[in-house]
Amino acid sequence: MKFIHTADLHIGKFVNEFSMLKDQEYILNQMIDIIEEEQADGLIIAGDIYDRSIPPAEAVSVLDNFLSRLVDKGIRIFMISGNHDSPERIGFAKSIVEEKGLYIAGTYDGNARSITLQDKYGNLNIHLLPFVKPAVVKYYLQEDKIEDYHHSVEAMIKKFDIVENERNILLTHYFITSGATIPEISDSESVISVGGVDNVDASVFEGYDYVALGHIHRPQIIGGSHIRYAGSPIKYSFSEVHHKKSVTVIELKEKGKVDIRTRELTPIHNMRKIKGNLKELMSEDIIKEADVNDYIQATLTDADEIMDPIGTLRSVYPNTMQVIIEKNIKNNENVVAFEKIKNRSTIDIYEEFYQSVTGQEFDEKRYEVMKEIIEEASGEEV
Numbered sequence: 026m027k028f029i030h031t032a033d034l035h036i037g038k039f040v041n042e043f044s045m046l047k048d049q050e051y052i053l054n055q056m057i058d059i060i061e062e063e064q065a066d067g068l069i070i071a072g073d074i075y076d077r078s079i080p081p082a083e084a085v086s087v088l089d090n091f092l093s094r095l096v097d098k099g100i101r102i103f104m105i106s107g108n109h110d111s112p113e114r115i116g117f118a119k120s121i122v123e124e125k126g127l128y129i130a131g132t133y134d135g136n137a138r139s140i141t142l143q144d145k146y147g148n149l150n151i152h153l154l155p156f157v158k159p160a161v162v163k164y165y166l167q168e169d170k171i172e173d174y175h176h177s178v179e180a181m182i183k184k185f186d187i188v189e190n191e192r193n194i195l196l197t198h199y200f201i202t203s204g205a206t207i208p209e210i211s212d213s214e215s216v217i218s219v220g221g222v223d224n225v226d227a228s229v230f231e232g233y234d235y236v237a238l239g240h241i242h243r244p245q246i247i248g249g250s251h252i253r254y255a256g257s258p259i260k261y262s263f264s265e266v267h268h269k270k271s272v273t274v275i276e277l278k279e280k281g282k283v284d285i286r287t288r289e290l291t292p293i294h295n296m297r298k299i300k301g302n303l304k305e306l307m308s309e310d311i312i313k314e315a316d317v318n319d320y321i322q323a324t325l326t327d328a329d330e331i332m333d334p335i336g337t338l339r340s341v342y343p344n345t346m347q348v349i350i351e352k353n354i355k356n357n358e359n360v361v362a363f364e365k366i367k368n369r370s371t372i373d374i375y376e377e378f379y380q381s382v383t384g385q386e387f388d389e390k391r392y393e394v395m396k397e398i399i400e401e402a403s404g405e406e407v
């Protein structure tokens with residue numbers, strides 16, 4: 026049986042005030058194409074379906090359209106809520122849609138949600154474990170030792186009663202570590218604590234043939250080649266510019282035989298960083314290097330103040346998201362105490378200030394411009 030694994034769709038997300046909805050729609054269509062090409066039996070979505078607990082109406086209709094198209098093609102869908110989702114809203118009408126082959130675990134009530142499929146190799150059990158806080162698990166399972174995420178996930182997995190000679194898949198959404206190894210994180214996950222109370226050690230996954238993870242946005246394995254973060258389908262921060270986004274293709278044959286590979290996803294607009302002075306970045310050579318419609322983070326190295334850098338950049342790169350002004354600021358040891366400067370002329374002080382901020386010579390031309398400004402402002406000759 027073949028599955029496509031994705032996670033962290035974050036439908037409705039804004040990145041630097043740009044709506045990602047069109048990009049998300051585009052990538053979801055690409056996913057449908059891959060599912061068809063691969064002739065997959067099912068799609069796994071391991072949490073963070075939406076970006077917020079109350080998603081905007083447009084985001085709901087994008088997901089609705091995506092799921093409906095798959096259901097119409099007879100593709101089974103397995104999904105859980107992540108830390109960004111509202112468990113109740115994700116789980117809405119779940120028992121009705123199950124008849125259509127859409128299996129959702131939103132809320133957790135102490136019962137393990139498990140679906141058993143069959144093919145020529147026998148039973149295949151799919152366990153759905155949504156993101157749940159330890160306090161909720163403790164309440165339902167009435168186990169005192171549940172204080173942290175690790176023990177709460179361990180306790181919830183115990184409820185599944187893994188049948189060892191059958192094939193088992195788990196869907197879940199946590200910060201998984203493996204001993205001292207931690208996953209590589211980005212700026213878009215809102216991981217609150219690293220290396221502390223939020224982590225779950227991969228040792229809890231014993232008995233599973235594949236663990237479909239969500240939460241971390243870079244595709245990667247942790248604690249074994251069969252324990253895998255699918256990663257977000259598109260880049261959600263500039264820390265992800267070098268990520269290769271993908272979906273995972275998992276094929277399970279007889280017990281113990283699992284083939285895992287990835288299919289790369291290509292966004293409408295890539296994310297990219299450029300750096301230089303404004304003139305360089307607006308030059309023909311740099312412009313033709315890549316798609317001007319990419320989402321751009323521009324670092325400007327100009328020494329002088331620039332009027333409306335973002336507007337200028339957007340005249341060529343319409344999707345400029347961020348502009349960082351990188352001044353060659355020298356250290357503070359040159360800052361002069363007030364006593365030392367009180368008897369000096371304004372232009373002298375400005376010269377020193379200019380040099381200490383930019384590290385450059387205050388040349389004749391600049392001197393003339395500044396002289397004029399000071400004279401006009403003070404009404405006195407410099």
Ligand SMILES: [Mn+2]
Binds near residue numbers: 109
């Ligand atoms: Mn996420």
